[in-house]
Amino acid sequence: MLDKRGIKYANNFKGNIISIQSSHLSGNFYFKVKSTLSLFIGLIQSIFYIVKIIPRHCISFGSYASFTPLLISIFFKFIKKIDIHIHEQNSVMGKVNLFFLPYSNNVFTNFELIDNIKKEFHHKTYHVGLPSLSKNKILFDKLDINKEKIIIFIYGGSQGS
Numbered sequence: 001m002l003d004k005r006g007i008k009y010a011n012n013f014k015g016n017i018i019s020i021q022s023s024h025l026s027g028n029f030y031f032k033v034k035s036t037l038s039l040f041i042g043l044i045q046s047i048f049y050i051v052k053i054i055p056r057h058c059i060s061f062g063s064y065a066s067f068t069p070l071l072i073s074i075f076f077k078f079i080k081k082i083d084i085h086i087h088e089q090n091s092v093m094g095k096v097n098l099f100f101l102p103y104s105n106n107v108f109t110n111f112e113l114i115d116n117i118k119k120e121f122h123h124k125t126y127h128v129g130l131p132s133l134s135k136n137k138i139l140f141d142k143l144d145i146n147k148e149k150i151i152i153f154i155y156g157g158s159q160g161s
Contacts, residue, residue, distance in 0.1 A: 001049065003042075003065035020045040022065040042068040050076060059085045062097040070096070074103045087128075092116055 002010060003022040010017050021042040023035035046068040058073040060066045076082045086097050087108045092115050093101070101107065101121050107114075108128045117125065 001046070001069050006065065018045075018049050020049070020065075020068065022068065024064045039068060043071070046072045054080055055082060057083045057085060059087065060097070060100065061087045061089070062094045064096060067096050067099075070100050070103075074100070077103060088114060 001018045001020050003020060007017065007019055021038045023038040023042075025032055025035050025039075027035070050069065050072045054076070055073075058070065060070050070084065073082050073084055077084060083105045084100065084103055085106055085108065086100060086104045088094070088097050089110045091111045091113070097107070098116065101117070101124075104124060106124045106126055107117070107121070108126050110128065110130050112127045114125070
């Protein structure tokens with residue numbers, strides 16, 4: 001699921017792309033009303049698509065665009081057993097990721113230490129680092145990959161990452 005910001009970067013993605021409405025809540029009164037309506041529509045869209053798909057895993061990269069799908073995923077976490085995974089690409093965890101941290105199964109980080117993660121959640125964190133083509137090539141060559149299986153690698157993040 002992507003919002004309109006993400007769609008413009010997804011033209012080479014071969015899988016199904018679902019676009020939902022989202023918005024941040026900053027700005028003047030008019031923009032906040034418009035944003036609230038957009039978030040509500042995104043919530044309805046998230047409910048529809050998550051009920052239709054019923055995923056086993058939800059992988060979130062943060063930002064306000066991920067708020068409504070994560071909210072619906074939490075509901076289904078307790079009903080249909082959806083595992084929630086968070087990726088934090090910055091050295092300070094964003095607001096949406098912090099909000100959903102208690103409900104996540106684990107958190108993948110680019111940095112070894114994230115300043116604002118409480119100690120009670122440290123057991124969920126896995127330092128994955130930043131991608132490096134030379135390191136990944138060496139690791140990939142060492143892997144015993146079964147060509148019969150489908151392998152999915154998802155990577156994304158904030159526009160500033």
